[in-house]
Amino acid sequence: MREGGMEAPTRHPLDWKNDEFWDENALNAELERVFDLCHGCRRCVSLCQSFPTLFDLVDNNPSMEVEGVDKADYAKVVEQCYLCDLCYQTKCPYIPPHPWNIDFPHLMLRAKAVHFRKQGAPLSARVLSNTRTVGKLASIPVVVEAVNWGNRNPAIRGLIEKTMDVHKDARVPEYHAQTARKRLKHLPTDGTPVAAGPTTGKVALFITCYGDYNHPKMVEDLAAVLRHNGVQVKLLRRESCCGMPKLELGDLHSVEKYKNENLPLLIEAVDDGWDLIAPIPSCVLMFKQELPLLFPDDVAVQRVKRAFFDPFEYLMHRHAAGLFKTEFKTELGKVAWQVACHQRVQNIGPKTRDVLNLVPNTEVITIERCSGHDGTNGVKRETCEFARKIAKPVETRVKQAEPSHFTSDCVMAGAHIAHGLNDGTEAEHPISLIRKAYGI
Numbered sequence: 001m002r003e004g005g006m007e008a009p010t011r012h013p014l015d016w017k018n019d020e021f022w023d024e025n026a027l028n029a030e031l032e033r034v035f036d037l038c039h040g041c042r043r044c045v046s047l048c049q050s051f052p053t054l055f056d057l058v059d060n061n062p063s064m065e066v067e068g069v070d071k072a073d074y075a076k077v078v079e080q081c082y083l084c085d086l087c088y089q090t091k092c093p094y095i096p097p098h099p100w101n102i103d104f105p106h107l108m109l110r111a112k113a114v115h116f117r118k119q120g121a122p123l124s125a126r127v128l129s130n131t132r133t134v135g136k137l138a139s140i141p142v143v144v145e146a147v148n149w150g151n152r153n154p155a156i157r158g159l160i161e162k163t164m165d166v167h168k169d170a171r172v173p174e175y176h177a178q179t180a181r182k183r184l185k186h187l188p189t190d191g192t193p194v195a196a197g198p199t200t201g202k203v204a205l206f207i208t209c210y211g212d213y214n215h216p217k218m219v220e221d222l223a224a225v226l227r228h229n230g231v232q233v234k235l236l237r238r239e240s241c242c243g244m245p246k247l248e249l250g251d252l253h254s255v256e257k258y259k260n261e262n263l264p265l266l267i268e269a270v271d272d273g274w275d276l277i278a279p280i281p282s283c284v285l286m287f288k289q290e291l292p293l294l295f296p297d298d299v300a301v302q303r304v305k306r307a308f309f310d311p312f313e314y315l316m317h318r319h320a321a322g323l324f325k326t327e328f329k330t331e332l333g334k335v336a337w338q339v340a341c342h343q344r345v346q347n348i349g350p351k352t353r354d355v356l357n358l359v360p361n362t363e364v365i366t367i368e369r370c371s372g373h374d375g376t377n378g379v380k381r382e383t384c385e386f387a388r389k390i391a392k393p394v395e396t397r398v399k400q401a402e403p404s405h406f407t408s409d410c411v412m413a414g415a416h417i418a419h420g421l422n423d424g425t426e427a428e429h430p431i432s433l434i435r436k437a438y439g440i
Contacts, residue, residue: 009089011289012096013296014106016113016252027114031074034102036066037094044087047370049080049386050108051087075115080386081108082374083248084341112250121249124165128376129245135213138175148174167384171419173214173412180207180216181235184223189234191227193273196321199314202232204269206262206278206287209241215411221435222279222311228440229318229325234274236265242278242286245375252294259291259301266304276308279431281343281409282375284310288346310343311431312351312409319358329439331361333404337430338367338394338417340410341374352409352430359437365401369394371413378416388420395420405433 020026038044038051039058045051054077061068087104094100120126127134138147150156157168166172184207193201203226211219226233243258266276266287278284287308295301309317318324335356343352353364372390377383394417398406406421407430408414414427428436 009095011293012103013293014109016294021110022114022117024114027111028071028074030107031111032066034104034107035077037100037102038104039066044091047086047091048082048084048390050077053077053080074111078108078111078115080383081105082377083109084370084374085345086341086370089345109247109250113252116250121251122165125249127164129249131209131245132241135175135209139177139179139213141177144175144177161381165381166379167381170379170384171415172379173210173415175213176216178216180212180219183216183220184235187223187233187235189232191230191232193232194230194323196323197317199317200273200275201230202274203277203314204274205233205235206239206276206283207235208278208280208283210411211279218279218411218429218432221429221432224440225431225434225438228438229315230323236269239265242283244282244286247290248375255294259295263300263304267300270303270307275314276304277311277314279311281310281340284308285342285346310346310348310351312355313348315355316351326358328359328437330437332356332359332433332437333361334363334365334401335405335407335433336365336367336398336401336403338369338371338408338413340408340413341370343409344368355434356430365403367394367397369397371408371410371416373413373416375412387416391417391420407433
């Protein structure tokens with residue numbers, strides 16, 4: 001067994017159907033083993049708040065060893081992990097096949113799952129993780145105006161902080177009555193698809209909860225760019241949440257429920273020759289990695305994995321075949337691009353940067369640092385301060401770049417960083433920048 005190497009790390013299935021997975025004593029023994037190794041290494045201290053929390057627990061007990069840490073305090077480490085996978089993918093030298101066999105994200109997920117099965121989750125966490133239900137209610141005409149007004153009102157935000165654990169100063173997304181599904185209801189599916197590499201030239205969009213209710217323009221822009229490049233585009237007949245918010249809670253049975261709701265619709269599209277794309281990196285990752293690792297023997301899950309693409313990964317496949325149009329009407333100038341963690345860990349390379357660089361007189365400043373947002377981490381009262389701290393280096397890089405545009409494939413991360421900049425800068429999705437460059 002060797003340490004290090006240039007190959008992309010391999011993630012291994014999570015054996016959550018095994019009774020030992022749910023054994024609390026076995027879990028604590030594994031947490032102690034891994035925490036002891038992490039304490040001796042400390043290479044991941046800059047990634048998220050889990051590691052500083054762990055090292056403070058060790059350093060502040062009399063023995064200054066993991067064995068002196070109260071096992072009840074292990075939960076403090078676990079709750080700071082938002083499953084970005086960067087420790088496994090970019091930092092840890094002891095991942096499999098190393099004999100120490102450390103998979104920190106999967107261990108944290110196991111601990112979250114055991115905790116959720118035993119104690120459930122607070123009402124606020126359950127509500128925030130029901131993104132599609134919240135979106136449906138909040139986007140009802142008239143209701144949407146009240147919701148958006150309340151989210152901008154300091155007094156209402158103070159009440160929301162007390163009742164729903166959403167930090168009063170955190171930026172929360174706006175809701176739209178004209179959802180993406182309504183806007184693209186009559187999306188044309190004309191044209192003759194041309195296959196290129198692994199792509200068929202036909203795309204069924206999994207528009208995501210956030211894309212549907214909070215950022216429908218992003219979905220419109222994605223459809224417009226794909227159609228401009230001769231790709232047939234349609235929406236899935238319907239969809240449920242991808243399950244990522246429930247995964248982060250450790251609610252694996254809800255993840256399975258959403259998987260069972262989505263799979264027939266996704267397989268229906270794949271059987272008809274459609275590729276699959278989602279505009280949010282977390283949702284793409286869910287279908288390309290998390291579900292295949294949770295359900296490694298599910299043939300349908302594996303088929304969906306092979307058919308799912310990141311938008312810019314897809315466009316670069318088309319470009320390699322000479323099918324991506326590079327006649328742009330508008331240059332973009334200097335673009336500061338924050339690389340979303342859930343895109344980095346897909347191991348597809350900087351495809352967003354590569355596409356943006358095809359626009360004449362465009363310079364892309366790449367910022368490979370976490371935004372600290374991760375869905376709810378950037379808005380929850382107990383983690384918002386840490387999320388702002390993690391975002392600070394990204395905000396500094398953006399300010400130093402003095403860009404014409406600031407962008408991130410994760411619209412939540414982009415909004416979180418723009419909020420921290422507090423200078424009038426607004427994040428733009430990179431697919432929106434491409435549409436702007438095309439002038440369509």
